[in-house]
Amino acid sequence: MATDSWALAVDEQEAAVKSISNLQIKEEKVKPDTNGVIKTNATAEKTAEKTDEEEKEDRAAQSLLNKLIRSNLVDNTNQVEVLQRDPKSPLYSVKSFEELRLKPQLLQGVYAMGFNRPSKIQENALPMMLAEPPQNLIAQSQSGTGKTAAFVLAMLSRVEPAERYPQCLCLSPTYELALQTGKVIEQMGKFHPELKLAYAVRGNKLERGQKISEHIVIGTPGTVLDWCAKLKFIDPKKIKVFVLDEADVMIATQGHQDQSIRIQR
């Protein structure tokens, strides 16, 4: 049932986008009241202003909600597999995970999560993310099409377990999303127990001067910046994979944009 919802949600979303783009806004002539005040327009403007502001703030929360709904609903993979064979679906894929040359422990992790085939974004992005020499990649696709799973697999594939320092750094816009993505890293890396993950989020206080030995760090921009620049827990020069999750939300949030750019430099 849960994987059904994953696939169905993608379908519904596509249908909604189409119907919204067909909508035509009718111009309504509003007459002033007896005092000459055009109430309808004033109220509409105010509402539009508020909606714009709120929309920005709510995007990270919405994204988290989508993830939570999906993860609670996924149960059988039949529908996903049907869609993954439909060339018009965003889940269409021709490859298998074996063809993506993942490490055996990661393949085990992927199958244990109930994934049988990569989605389109995974099939396209993973070979680029695992290429030698490493390349930069900006990936965009609908919500719920497997981007998180793709970059988590890329981080887990690049880590060298014997080297005990942070090698992959992932920035999330909120505390909750960082924990959520951390959970995916833990699940997918389950058969690679030597791989360790640290959370650079508020409340996780480490002692000054301490070095961390975890291979992957996931956190929010403010805390990650402190860990890199102020507290020197992380040596940014040793980072092999840098992920900016929900980059559109990060760019829309001024503070996060500045902090993310400073960390990336």
Ligand SMILES: Nc1ncnc2c1ncn2[C@@H]1O[C@H](COP(=O)(O)OP(=O)(O)OP(=O)(O)O)[C@@H](O)[C@H]1O
């Ligand atoms: N290849 C796959 N086969 C089956 N299920 C998958 C596959 N890849 C991801 N999923 C599942 O689909 C759901 C959505 O995946 P994921 O969170 O990676 O999407 P996303 O594109 O990052 O979503 P968002 O845009 O909301 O961040 C998750 O429950 C995940 O476990």
